Amino acid sequence: MIVLVLGIFGAAAFIIPHPIVKGIDGTMRNDVLRIITAFSLVLGVGSIIQHHLIKVRRKAEHWPFSYVTLIALVASAIIGLFGGIDPASPGILPTHIGGFSFHMQTLYENVMVPLAATMFALLAFFMASAAYRAFRARNLEATLLLIAAFILMLGAVPLGRMLIRPLPDFAEWILTVPNTAAKRGIMFGIGLGSIATSLKIILGIERGWLGGGGK
Amino acid sequence: MSADPWTWIAAILTLAVFSFLYKENPFYRFAEHLFVGVANGYAITFYWHRVLVPSLINPVASGEKLWLIAVAVIGALYFTRFIPKISWLVRIPIAVMLGYFSGAYIPRAIDAQILQQLRATIVTRSMFGNWQFGLWAVIIALGVIATITYFFFSAEQKGILKPVSRIGIIFIMVGFGASFGYTVMARISLFIGRLQFLLGDWLGLIH
Numbered sequence: 001m002i003v004l005v006l007g008i009f010g011a012a013a014f015i016i017p018h019p020i021v022k023g024i025d026g027t028m029r030n031d032v033l034r035i036i037t038a039f040s041l042v043l044g045v046g047s048i049i050q051h052h053l054i055k056v057r058r059k060a061e062h063w064p065f066s067y068v069t070l071i072a073l074v075a076s077a078i079i080g081l082f083g084g085i086d087p088a089s090p091g092i093l094p095t096h097i098g099g100f101s102f103h104m105q106t107l108y109e110n111v112m113v114p115l116a117a118t119m120f121a122l123l124a125f126f127m128a129s130a131a132y133r134a135f136r137a138r139n140l141e142a143t144l145l146l147i148a149a150f151i152l153m154l155g156a157v158p159l160g161r162m163l164i165r166p167l168p169d170f171a172e173w174i175l176t177v178p179n180t181a182a183k184r185g186i187m188f189g190i191g192l193g194s195i196a197t198s199l200k201i202i203l204g205i206e207r208g209w210l211g212g213g214g215k
Numbered sequence: 216m217s218a219d220p221w222t223w224i225a226a227i228l229t230l231a232v233f234s235f236l237y238k239e240n241p242f243y244r245f246a247e248h249l250f251v252g253v254a255n256g257y258a259i260t261f262y263w264h265r266v267l268v269p270s271l272i273n274p275v276a277s278g279e280k281l282w283l284i285a286v287a288v289i290g291a292l293y294f295t296r297f298i299p300k301i302s303w304l305v306r307i308p309i310a311v312m313l314g315y316f317s318g319a320y321i322p323r324a325i326d327a328q329i330l331q332q333l334r335a336t337i338v339t340r341s342m343f344g345n346w347q348f349g350l351w352a353v354i355i356a357l358g359v360i361a362t363i364t365y366f367f368f369s370a371e372q373k374g375i376l377k378p379v380s381r382i383g384i385i386f387i388m389v390g391f392g393a394s395f396g397y398t399v400m401a402r403i404s405l406f407i408g409r410l411q412f413l414l415g416d417w418l419g420l421i422h
Contacts, residue, residue, distance in 0.1 A: 002307065003314035010318025031270060032286050033315060036308050038266040039290030043305075045255050046297055065241075065248040072252025080260025100220065104260055107253060110221040111228065114412070115250040118232040121409050124402035125236060131399065141388045148392025149399070156400055174393055177351045181358020182390030184332050185383070188359075189366050191328025198317040198324075209313055210306060 007202030049073070080104040148174055217417050226417040229409055358386040 013025035052066035079102060084091035087105050095103035131149070136142070154160035155171025200206035217223065231246035271287055274280040289311060295304040336359050343349035364376060365383030372380050414420045 002310040003317070006311060006314030007318030010315040011321050012318075014319065014322040028315060031280070031283060033312065034266055035271050035283065035286050036290045036311055038262040038270075039287075039293045039308065040312070041258055041262050042293040043296055045259060046294075048251065048255055050297065062244060065244050068245055068248040069252040072249050073256045076253045076256025077259045080256060081263055085260050085264040104257065106221060108257060110225045111249070111253050112257060114225040114229050114409075115232060115246060115253075117405050118229045118409050119250070120402060121406035122232060122235060124399065124406045127395075127399050127402060131395070141384060144385060144388040145392040145395065148389045149396035152393050152396030153400055156396075173351075174389060177354055178358060178386050178389040179393040181355045182362050182386040184336060184355070185359045185362025185366070185386070186390075187328050187332055188363055191324045191332075194328075195321050195324050198320050201313060201317045209309060 004202055004204065007198075045073070076104070076107055079107065148178075216419050222417055226413055229413060233409075357382070362386050 009025075009028075013021055013028075049070065052069050054060075055063045055066045056070075079093065079095060082091050082093035083095040083103055085104050087103055090103075095101060095106075151167065151174060152171050154163070155168045160167040160171070197206060201209070217226075228246050228249070231242040234240055235243040271283055275283050275287075289308050292304045292308050295301045336356050338349070338352045338356050342352045361379050361383035363383070365380040365387060367376070367380070370376065411421065415422065
């Protein structure tokens with residue numbers, strides 16, 4: 001019932017330009033859903049804590065590393081919650097010892113950013129090995145994928161222009177013409193599929209989100 | 216070489232992650248677990264300071280929007296997920312989110328993903344003001360039709376459908392190739408960034 005009513009309201013608010021409807025819709029988006037979304041973090045963080053506590057309790061494989069996650073999570077949460085997130089407005093917890101800062105922003109810049117960037121950089125190597133397997137031109141489709149990717153990559157670096165002058169323009173053409181056509185066709189499918197799924201959820205035909213019957 | 220302890224920490228963590236290229240090892244595992252912990256700690260902090268304090272705590276504390284307490288109660292029902300006897304209550308906040316966003320998505324998807332895309336695909340006479348643009352517009356329109364035909368599974372792909380879907384797969388592969396190329400480029404640029412950090416900011420070998 002909640003899904004049906006809110007689903008109809010969500011769809012209607014986009015179509016009805018009345019100020020009252022727009023006002024309620026704005027409140028829903030800016031207050032109600034924003035707050036509930038923030039609480040939904042409980043599911044993720046709670047699951048991670050539960051998962052690692054179980055690993056520690058059962059002494060599962062690599063269980064000592066679970067302590068790293070748990071300690072890092074609690075420590076960074078305490079620093080962030082009580083030390084503040086903005087260095088300009090510090091919280092009640094001191095986040096400096098002499099010249100050494102352990103403010104949340106410092107942790108973000110020197111732990112999270114390097115780790116995230118390196119994790120994604122690491123993917124370059126695995127993509128290269130995956131590309132080797134995918135790009136062994138065994139048929140027309142694989143050859144086309146290989147050629148398009150190769151032109152795109154070469155066209156984006158100065159070497160491409162040095163070797164073949166019109167290559168960057170050709171790379172641009174691939175992006176704006178055949179790539180657009182393919183993506184647009186796929187987008188139609190995604191759009192229609194998503195609309196059908198949304199309708200199924202609102203009408204109660206799709207109930208997978210309810211889970212396993214309250215067990 | 217840098218004298219900043221945080222640069223050293225960032226460099227050691229960077230090397231720990233790159234050590235995975237050799238094989239999975241305790242250094243990588245440590246960095247991986249640390250990342251998960253700090254990222255979640257940061258998410259808690261972010262949502263508290265950037266969402267809950269300005270949107271819930273402050274308006275309620277000032278008595279401006281006391282009705283938000285009811286919203287907070289609905290949100291707090293997420294905690295019941297971890298209390299088996301009343302875990303079914305978690306469906307209420309999920310229903311609110313899912314219901315509203317499913318409904319809100321439908322007209323927006325019809326507009327952005329169907330109508331706007333259709334409008335952009337239709338070939339008009341004005342496009343031939345420049346013959347090149349006209350030709351590209353025709354190719355895009357044919358490509359879109361061919362791509363959709365490839366994903367049309369309601370009828371067996373024979374007769375006219377077969378060659379059209381064959382053209383469709385050609386467009387799809389070129390599109391995937393373009394996406395793949397760009398993704399690899401993005402990852403390589405991140406890798407270069409990490410090398411610049413290690414060799415420049417940390418070791419001071421390059422400027």
